């Protein structure tokens with residue numbers, strides 16, 4: 001299969017290639033990045049999107065989120081399957097997605113530890129669900145300050161569109177509901193400058209920004225499950241942490257540790273704990289970035305099968321739309337509350 005990649009930046013270089021993506025064609029608006037990635041995987045460099053789409057059988061989209069719709073639109077028009085990084089779209093209106101051609105990256109959902117939680121839910125070990133709470137907090141780590149991630153024109157939702165899609169994708173996999181009601185929301189630029197960037201990300205640090213670096217929201221869903229999410233790029237506590245708690249009528253499942261590629265862990269271990277029917281099960285999982293890399297490998301393998309029509313998408317068009325809609329609802333609620341007369 002001739003596999004193209006558009007966007008030869010951090011995620012292409014540090015996640016897709018090490019995870020086994022057999023890329024044959026590379027496009028980036030930065031020629032040095034395109035050349036470097038192409039040299040690393042023995043691919044050819046292509047200089048425009050039409051040419052890339054014409055020359056490949058399938059495409060991985062690793063450009064910044066505001067560039068995703070253009071690439072997806074061209075791929076869909078040419079009937080070429082595309083695996084797109086998160087957030088695939090940031091609002092449902094950004095693009096109509098063909099479910100036969102677009103697969104979203106769902107690398108947090110595909111981690112071993114998250115899969116374990118989802119299995120416990122699926123096996124109905126918790127009983128009827130009541131609450132799902134998801135957090136991903138970075139101690140000090142605005143990724144690549146000064147880049148598109150902190151540019152209001154490119155990524156106005158800041159941390160909500162960076163870490164948020166990972167958690168919302170997991171939440172929507174647990175809770176079957178389309179339009180939840182947002183009960184509370186905070187979307188704030190609390191720090192506005194970063195004393196230090198995420199070292200593992202290769203950022204330089206020390207630049208100011210005006211996009212949200214903190215988001216917390218509480219959503220009420222129709223099946224009666226409350227969803228809470230909290231994401232931050234900076235915190236009073238040092239180092240990073242990720243947690244998921246799922247509470248049901250008969251039990252409670254919890255994941256403690258960290259997601260992603262950061263090595264700056266707040267808790268040393270990566271655990272999944274199930275308390276149900278008077279018994280407790282405690283599992284110790286891989287605490288390193290290897291767990292994230294495995295999830296990328298799974299995503300790539302799934303995409304190869306998706307292209308051949310042998311497997312459904314990891315994140316399908318409906319799920320991608322739900323994540324985008326939930327982000328949109330949080331932003332809308334926050335805006336409405338801010339505009340309300342006090």
Ligand SMILES: NC(=O)c1ccc[n+]([C@@H]2O[C@H](COP(=O)([O-])OP(=O)(O)OC[C@H]3O[C@@H](n4cnc5c(N)ncnc54)[C@H](O)[C@@H]3O)[C@@H](O)[C@H]2O)c1
Nearest residue numbers: 007008009010011028029030033062063064065067085086
């Ligand atoms: N799943 C994960 O764990 C994970 C981790 C990091 C990034 N991401 C996602 O991957 C995507 C890229 O993030 P990144 O960290 O690699 O960013 P990056 O800035 O390092 O790389 C983006 C690349 O896209 C190129 N580019 C921008 N516009 C382009 C265009 N129109 N045509 C061709 N190339 C273009 C840039 O020159 C750059 O090389 C984002 O959607 C991000 O959210 C996902």
